[in-house]
Amino acid sequence: MNWVRRTVAVVAIVATAAVITMFTIGFGSDNVFLHQYFANPALGVFLVLLLLIVVFMMLMPVQDETTQFRRSRFRTIQVVVTFLALIVWLFTFGLGVWDYKPTVIQHSADGTRAAATFDVGPSKHLHVLVGKGLSARDAGDVGLICGASVIVKFDSDTLMSVETDFGNYKINLDPVTGAPIDHMPATCGS
Numbered sequence: 001m002n003w004v005r006r007t008v009a010v011v012a013i014v015a016t017a018a019v020i021t022m023f024t025i026g027f028g029s030d031n032v033f034l035h036q037y038f039a040n041p042a043l044g045v046f047l048v049l050l051l052l053i054v055v056f057m058m059l060m061p062v063q064d065e066t067t068q069f070r071r072s073r074f075r076t077i078q079v080v081v082t083f084l085a086l087i088v089w090l091f092t093f094g095l096g097v098w099d100y101k102p103t104v105i106q107h108s109a110d111g112t113r114a115a116a117t118f119d120v121g122p123s124k125h126l127h128v129l130v131g132k133g134l135s136a137r138d139a140g141d142v143g144l145i146c147g148a149s150v151i152v153k154f155d156s157d158t159l160m161s162v163e164t165d166f167g168n169y170k171i172n173l174d175p176v177t178g179a180p181i182d183h184m185p186a187t188c189g190s
Contacts, residue, residue, distance in 0.1 A: 143184030
């Protein structure tokens with residue numbers, strides 16, 4: 001086995017370990033960055049299977065199909081399973097099953113807290129984000145946004161005013177964690 005094959009295999013093994021780690025951490029994380037990019041298990045499974053194909057192609061090449069038929073069958077099964085994982089990922093991507101794309105609409109005066117909207121199916125929810133940059137985390141769901149518009153104003157670090165087409169709300173936030181103590185109604189009523 002030449003050094004190019006070994007190098008590619010080692011890089012693919014390290015990349016596989018990194019993908020497994022990032023998707024495992026991201027799936028259950030309240031960190032906005034990790035959850036946004038590494039919480040889709042269908043994508044994680046597809047990437048791991050794809051990288052494993054590269055690893056096995058580099059470390060165990062099929063040189064003679066008649067004597068190494070098990071290796072050839074294993075490779076075929078790998079490709080088919082990876083293709084099925086691709087189809088599942090494309091299907092879930094198209095449906096937006098694991099979409100997590102915050103749209104920040106207002107920051108607190110000190111910039112450590114933010115109000116963000118999230119599309120959850122056909123509806124929008126208001127969340128509180130705490131922290132800045134890569135350390136920002138989702139502190140919690142304030143509730144369903146009713147109507148076409150929402151205006152949020154931070155009165156302080158522990159109080160948020162929310163105006164929607166269906167009413168105005170004062171949302172108290174936990175002083176330590178930033179989690180919403182109060183919530184908007186669960187349904188839209190007139």
